[in-house]
Amino acid sequence: MFVAATLALLATLALTLVRALKGPTVFDRALAANTVGTVAVLLLAVMEFLTGRPDFLDLAIVYGLLNVVGTIAVLKFFRYGDLGEPGEGPEDR
Amino acid sequence: MSPADAISWALLAAGGVSCVLGAVGLLRMPDFFTRMHAASVVDTVGAGLILLGLMVQAGLTLVTVKLVVIGLLIFFTSPTASHALARAALARGLEPKLADGGAPSKP
Amino acid sequence: MxxxxxxxxxxxxxxxxxxxxxxxxxxxxxxxxxxxxxxxxxxMEIADPEGHPAHLTPAAFGYWPWLVLEILRSGLAVCRIIVDPRLPVSPTLVRFRPSQKTAVGLATHANSITLTPGTLTVAADHDEFLVHGLTRETARATVASEMDRRVRRFEGGD
CATH class of the missing domain: 1.20.5 (Single alpha-helices involved in coiled-coils or other helix-helix interfaces)
Structure with missing residues (x-):
């Protein structure tokens, strides 16, 4: 059964990668990358049960944390062209 | 097959199916904003059902606690990332295709 | 303390x-x-009621189960649209005024809208939310919704 779940997640990953390659805008690619991150976390969680190695869950937690930081960093870069930009103040939020 | 196994397998199957459906939607939807809705099926329904299925499989152990933490992490960060994506796209001038054309409707 | x-x-x-x-x-x-x-x-002055809203813990257990059911219901609706060969989407933007007063309440409301498949908060402000809906009906349903009332109760309003 875990094999079936793994296959379903791999199929999801493949379809999402097609969207990432097709684009057409950079935001479509960023969205696909974010979804790939979520699916990777789920895949790591299922792999824990598939292989019986509990360390995979810790990897999944770290990957989930990195995923959101990565997405926000990419978006900030494409919005301001600079990661050091302080972003918007409270007045235009 | 024990009842717990049956429940967990049903949850895993439902989660896997909704993940694949979300990805199909990601390919089929006509524009960026509608694609985000398809992606949110993967992020919420798919992730939630698969993690729930694994929790039933693990029982009351530390593994379940870690799965809960992963679930909370996804549930708190995924809307933030989606919101940032939508805002960035709108700020860069990506106009959503609307069914009724033009401006947002004011109720 | x-x-x-x-x-x-x-x-x-x-x-x-x-x-x-x-x-x-x-x-x-x-x-x-x-x-x-x-x-x-x-x-860093982030251990305030906004950064660590411990006083909302009991209320969260009343709100989250309802939210999970809502997510499942609309997730099913979005899946049905995806598998429909005609792809019956009618993307719609709506603007409306949320009834929450606190920042935690507004963030919870905006995040709940985004978490629910089929609706997406594009802009969240103190006095206006801009919501993108996959169909006309899902978008309109976020205005003055059940969710709005429940989050208002969750943040401690009447």
């Missing part, structure tokens, strides 16, 4: 649950880390 203690206790519980080892050295290191992070949070 009570809020700082609750933050330290939550951090320490998180450490123990994540490590799963009960050796004296690791327990001591965890306590030191929890206290250090609490001190840093106080110095």
């Amino acid at each position: 009570l809020r700082l203690a609750s933050l330290a206790a939550a951090l320490y519980a998180f450490w123990i649950l994540m490590s799963g080892y009960l050796e004296p050295f690791l327990l001591g290191a965890g306590l030191a880390c929890a206290l250090a992070v609490t001190w840093l949070a106080r110095r």
Whole structure:
């Protein structure tokens, strides 16, 4: 059964990668990358049960944390062209 | 097959199916904003059902606690990332295709 | 002070649950880390009702189950649209005024809308939300919704 779940997640990953390659805008690619991150976390969680190695869950937690930081960093870069930009103040939020 | 196994397998199957459906939607939807809705099926329904299925499989152990933490992490960060994506796209001038054309409707 | 203690206790519980080892050295290191992070949070002034909303914990257990059911219901609706060969989408933007007063309440409302498949908060402000809906009906349903009332109750309003 875990094999079936793994296959379903791999199929999801493949379809999402097609969207990432097709684009057409950079935001479509960023969205696909974010979804790939979520699916990777789920895949790591299922792999824990598939292989019986509990360390995979810790990897999944770290990957989930990195995923959101990565997405926000990419978006900030494409919005301001600079990661050091302080972003918007409270007045235009 | 024990009842717990049956429940967990049903949850895993439902989660896997909704993940694949979300990805199909990601390919089929006509524009960026509608694609985000398809992606949110993967992020919420798919992730939630698969993690729930694994929790039933693990029982009351530390593994379940870690799965809960992963679930909370996804549930708190995924809307933030989606919101940032939508805002960035709108700020860069990506106009959503609307069914009724033009401006947002004011109720 | 009570809020700082609750933050330290939550951090320490998180450490123990994540490590799963009960050796004296690791327990001591965890306590030191929890206290250090609490001190840093106080110095950064983020251990306030907004950064660590411990007072909302009981209310969260009343709100989240309802939210989960809502997510499942609309997830099913979006899946049905995806498998429909005609792809019956009618993307719509709506603007409306949320009834929440606190920042935590507004963030909860905006995040709940985004979490529910089929609706997406594009812009969230104190006096206006801009919501993109996959269909006309889902978009309109976010205005003055059941969710709005429940989040209002969740943040402690009447």
